[in-house]
Amino acid sequence: MASRSILVVDDEIGIRELLSDILLDEGHHVRLAENAHIAREERLKQRPDLVLLDIWMPDCDGISLLKEWGNSGLLTMPVVMMSGHGTIDTAVEATRIGAFDFLEKPIALQKLLKTVTAALKHGETLPHTEMNLASFGKSLVINELKQRLEQVSRSKNTILLVGKKGGSVELCAQFLRAPGTPWLALNEYEKLATSPLDLLEQVRDGVLFIEEVTQLNKTEQKGLNLAIAKAEKYGARIVCATTFGIPQLIENGMLEQTLLQVLASGALRVPSLNEHREDIPDLVNAMATLMVETQNVDYKTFDIAALNALRNAEWHGDISELETVVHNLMLSTLGEVITLEDVQRVLEQFKQSPEQSALHAPLPIDLTRSLREARDDFERFYFQHHMKLINNNMSKLAEISGLERTHLYRKLKQLGIKIKG
Numbered sequence: 001m002a003s004r005s006i007l008v009v010d011d012e013i014g015i016r017e018l019l020s021d022i023l024l025d026e027g028h029h030v031r032l033a034e035n036a037h038i039a040r041e042e043r044l045k046q047r048p049d050l051v052l053l054d055i056w057m058p059d060c061d062g063i064s065l066l067k068e069w070g071n072s073g074l075l076t077m078p079v080v081m082m083s084g085h086g087t088i089d090t091a092v093e094a095t096r097i098g099a100f101d102f103l104e105k106p107i108a109l110q111k112l113l114k115t116v117t118a119a120l121k122h123g124e125t126l127p128h129t130e131m132n133l134a135s136f137g138k139s140l141v142i143n144e145l146k147q148r149l150e151q152v153s154r155s156k157n158t159i160l161l162v163g164k165k166g167g168s169v170e171l172c173a174q175f176l177r178a179p180g181t182p183w184l185a186l187n188e189y190e191k192l193a194t195s196p197l198d199l200l201e202q203v204r205d206g207v208l209f210i211e212e213v214t215q216l217n218k219t220e221q222k223g224l225n226l227a228i229a230k231a232e233k234y235g236a237r238i239v240c241a242t243t244f245g246i247p248q249l250i251e252n253g254m255l256e257q258t259l260l261q262v263l264a265s266g267a268l269r270v271p272s273l274n275e276h277r278e279d280i281p282d283l284v285n286a287m288a289t290l291m292v293e294t295q296n297v298d299y300k301t302f303d304i305a306a307l308n309a310l311r312n313a314e315w316h317g318d319i320s321e322l323e324t325v326v327h328n329l330m331l332s333t334l335g336e337v338i339t340l341e342d343v344q345r346v347l348e349q350f351k352q353s354p355e356q357s358a359l360h361a362p363l364p365i366d367l368t369r370s371l372r373e374a375r376d377d378f379e380r381f382y383f384q385h386h387m388k389l390i391n392n393n394m395s396k397l398a399e400i401s402g403l404e405r406t407h408l409y410r411k412l413k414q415l416g417i418k419i420k421g
Contacts, residue, residue, distance in 0.1 A: 003027050003028055003029055004028050004029070004049035004050060004120055005028070005029045005031065005046065005048045005049045005050075006023050006028050006029070006030050006031070006048060006049060006050045006051070006052065006116070007030075007031045007032075007033060007039065007042055007043070007048040007050070007051045007052070008020060008023070008030060008031070008032050008033070008051075008052045009033045009034075009035075009036070009038075009039040009051065009052065009053045009054055009057070009062070009065075010034070010052075010054040010057075010082065011034055011035060011054065011056075011057045011058055012054075013034070015054070015082075015105070016032050016034065019052060019107075019112075020032060022109065022112065022113075023116070026113065026116075031048065035057050035058060035059045035060070036057055036059050036060035036061075036062075036064075036065045037059055037060075039051075039053070039065060040065070040068075043069065043074060044285070044288075044289050044292070044299065044301075045292070045299040046292065046293070046299070047076060047077055047293045048077055049077060049078075049120055049123055050077060050078050050079075050080070050116065050119050050120055050123060051077060051078070051079045051080070052080050052082055052103075052116075053065065053066065053079050053080070053081055053082065053099075054081075054082050054083065055081055055082065055083040055090065055094075056083060056084075062081055062082075062083075062094075063081075063090070063093060063094060063097065066079060066081070066094060066097050066098060066099060067097055069098075070097055070098050072282070072286065073130075073131075073132050073286065074289065075098050076126055077123055077126065078100040078119040078120070078122050078123045078126065079098065079099045079100060080099065080100055080101045080102070080103055080115055080116070080119055081094045081099045081101070081102045081103070082102075082103045082104075082105060082107065083102075083103075083104065083105065084104070084105035084106075090102075100118075100119045100122055101115050101118070101119060103115060130290065131171060131286065131287070131290060132171060132174060132175065133145075133146060133168070133171050133172065133174070133175040136168065136171075136276070136279050136282070136283055137276070137278065137279025137280075137281075137282035137283060138279070138282075139276040139278050139279045141271050141275055141276040141279075142271075142276055142279060145172070145268075145270065145271065146175065148268055149172060149175055149176060149268065152266055152268060153176050153237070156265070156266040157228075157231050157232055157236070157237045157238065158228045158231065158237070158238045158239075158240070158262060158263065158266055159176065159237070159238075159239050159240070159266045159267075159268065160213070160240050160241070160242065160263040160264065160266060160267040160268070161173065161239060161240070161241045161242075161267075161268055161270050162241075162242055162243075162244070162245060162246070162267055162268070162269045162270065163241065163243070163269065163270030163271075163272070164243060164270075164272050164318045165243050165318075166317045166318040166319060166320035166321060167270055167272060167273065167318040167319055167320075168270055168273075168318070168319050169211075169241045169270050170185070170209065170211070170241070171319075172239075172268075172270055173207060173209045173239040173241070174207075176207060176237055176239060177206060177207040177237070178205070178206075181205050181206035181207070182202065182203045182204065182205065182206030182207070183203070183206055183207050183209070184199070184202055184203045184206070184207070184208050184209065185209045185211065186199070186208060186209065186210050186211075187211075189210075189215065189216055189217075189220045190220065191223075192216065192220040192221075192223035192224050192227065193217075193219040193220045193222070193223045194223075196223040196224070196226050196227040196230075197226075197227070197230060199227060200227055200230060200231060200233075200234040200236050201234065203234070203236045204234045204235055204236060205234070205235040205236065206236060206237070207236070207237045207238075207239055208227070208236060208237070208238045208239070209239050209240075209241070210224070210238070210239070210240045210241065211241050212241060212242055212243065213240040213241065213242050213255065213263070214242055214244060214249070214254040214255065218256065221255060221256045221259050222256070224238075224240075224259060225256070225258060225259050225262070228259075228262055240263055245269075246264055246267060249264075272315075272318055273315045273318045273319055273322060274314065274315055277311050277312070278311070280307070280310055280311040280322070281302075281307040281310075281311060283319075283322065284302060284307060284310055284322070284326055285302065287322070287323055287326045287327075288300065288302070288326060288330055291326070291327060291330055292330075295327075297327075297330045297331065298330070299336075300329075300330055300333055300335075300336055300337065300338050301336065301337050301338065302329075302337075302338045303337055303338065303339055303340070305339065305340035306329075306338045306339055306340050306342060306343045308340075309340050309343040309344065309347070310322070310325070310326075310343055313347055321350070324350075325346055325347065325350060328346050328349070329342055329343065329346050332346065365377045365378055365381070376415060379411070379415055380415045380416070380417060382401075383397070383401070383411075383412060383415065383417055384417060386400055386401070387417075392419065394408065394409075394419065
């Protein structure tokens with residue numbers, strides 16, 4: 001068998017050394033932890049192929065640590081519990097939470113080797129670490145979101161998620177998929193028009209995800225309607241998403257009326273990252289762990305001041321922006337600990353310049369005024385904005401606006417804009 005990484009967690013030094021010697025003789029790489037605190041750190045540094053976890057430890061019992069890993073999305077490796085005072089009830093509880101097996105001390109050599117071999121083989125079938133809704137912390141906002149998703153999904157197999165681009169909409173859709181069932185994030189929308197039932201067959205008992213439902217043309221929307229009508233027959237769930245609110249969808253006629261009615265009845269708003277800032281420290285640590293395990297990034301910890309700075313920052317790009325910042329910090333920080341200064345350095349790179357902020361500022365136009373007055377307001381704002389950017393260079397302004405200079409001067413005078421020398 002190829003060498004595997006095994007983490008042994010036990011507060012008794014004799015047990016740790018004995019298990020280490022046996023496993024090293026079998027050709028495995030062994031890491032040791034004397035308590036739950038060290039075990040947490042070792043798990044974050046590198047995902048082991050197997051954990052041998054003692055139940056009775058002074059700082060935190062093994063069952064609680066097992067639950068903690070499960071709730072935070074870190075139980076992606078087989079765990080074998082160990083105890084000298086084991087009971088049937090404890091073994092059943094550990095297995096229910098996610099433990100692979102249970103060993104009673106003193107552990108017989110052949111029993112240990114047989115269990116380790118079976119656990120490592122089982123580990124090959126486990127999914128790799130990935131971002132999921134469990135990684136989002138324990139805030140009231142996220143807990144209520146999970147409850148609403150579960151509640152709506154019990155009575156509807158079609159759900160509309162309304163949330164920001166770059167947010168957690170897709171993770172919410174993944175949350176609605178049962179483990180081991182098909183998942184299809186559709187990016188070839190024409191298939192809805194040509195073969196909607198084939199798509200349902202492809203995701204039988206699983207989830208079909210459509211990232212932006214307003215991008216579907218009328219024929220594709222009709223195909224989606226058909227798929228929704230037949231989804232129950234295939235045991236499939238259809239999750240659509242959009243960045244537009246229900247009032248916008250209605251007012252702008254973005255969706256065919258029948259489709260809109262079906263989707264609106266099962267619509268849920270997905271909160272932005274800025275609405276549950278208290279979860280950001282947990283989310284940052286989960287992102288960092290994922291990068292260590294999947295992208296060959298060196299492990300680094302975030303100090304308290306760094307986490308607080310990330311928590312208090314504005315995340316206009318939502319989850320995707322936070323992930324990019326964390327990735328940058330993991331790659332560019334020189335030490336093993338990411339500090340407040342590191343966070344400030346990277347956030348400065350992402351800060352919008354005043355000119356960029358102005359591009360996204362709301363237009364100061366009173367839409368209750370007449371068309372002519374509103375048009376004058378827009379043109380005044382347009383010229384003043386560009387004059388500021390180009391330092392009143394009239395030749396450049398004529399080029400940008402597409403007006404001859406004579407016409408441009410006349411327009412500026414008409415709008416009451418003074419030309420500064």
